Amino acid sequence: MSGLVDILDDMTQQTPPLTDPRPALLAAAAQLTPYVEGVGETDLDRPTPCDGWVVRDLLAHLLAVADRVPHVLGGGHPSEVPSMVGGLDDAAGLVAGWTDRQPALAAALADDDLLGRTVHHPAGDMPAAAAIGTYVSELLVHAWDLAAALGDTSGLDDRQAEACLPAIVRALPAEIRGEEWVPFGEVVPVADDARATDRLVAWVGRDPGWRAG
Numbered sequence: 001m002s003g004l005v006d007i008l009d010d011m012t013q014q015t016p017p018l019t020d021p022r023p024a025l026l027a028a029a030a031q032l033t034p035y036v037e038g039v040g041e042t043d044l045d046r047p048t049p050c051d052g053w054v055v056r057d058l059l060a061h062l063l064a065v066a067d068r069v070p071h072v073l074g075g076g077h078p079s080e081v082p083s084m085v086g087g088l089d090d091a092a093g094l095v096a097g098w099t100d101r102q103p104a105l106a107a108a109l110a111d112d113d114l115l116g117r118t119v120h121h122p123a124g125d126m127p128a129a130a131a132i133g134t135y136v137s138e139l140l141v142h143a144w145d146l147a148a149a150l151g152d153t154s155g156l157d158d159r160q161a162e163a164c165l166p167a168i169v170r171a172l173p174a175e176i177r178g179e180e181w182v183p184f185g186e187v188v189p190v191a192d193d194a195r196a197t198d199r200l201v202a203w204v205g206r207d208p209g210w211r212a213g
Helices: 002-012 022-037 055-075 092-111 127-151 158-171 196-203
Strands: 119-121 124-129
Touching: 022 055, 022 092, 022 127, 022 158, 055 092, 055 119, 055 127, 055 196, 124 127, 127 158, 127 196, 158 196
Parallel strands: none
Antiparallel strands: 119 124
């Protein structure tokens, strides 16, 4: 994935430099929380826009992301944290797992020296600011995934998606889709005046018109 690492590293060298992405990550996690808390037992087997995943799988992955971010930012390797948290099969446990992980996420981001470090991201070693930026986009896209699975994406904050779009478009240009190291599908065409959330998910290969069932 050296191509993606090079692009992300270049982004951190821009003048002026990227703004501090930590508040954006906290905001993205906060946006997800009411959707996670809204999941009931009967929702767990609903399909999601993530190929092969139902809501149960998406929540298990979100818990893993919430574990992985502090681990990576603290110097750990992403391979040391699974991509899904196992052992939580009921809605109450999955919801509580998300809530319980939020203090550790906030604490990891509060480190004053964090942005000057290089960290081990799944795409390769990169500046912490770039890694945090990738997690912002991941949480925003997964918020849409969960909201779509639950049947209503209208409450998602387009301002967060709009702020994230320039970085994700630069980091994942349409031309690199199909490369072995790019874990995203082709860009889905949408109108230029589509809402920012739809443009964001379309850029990473989701169909904004996806509906469960």
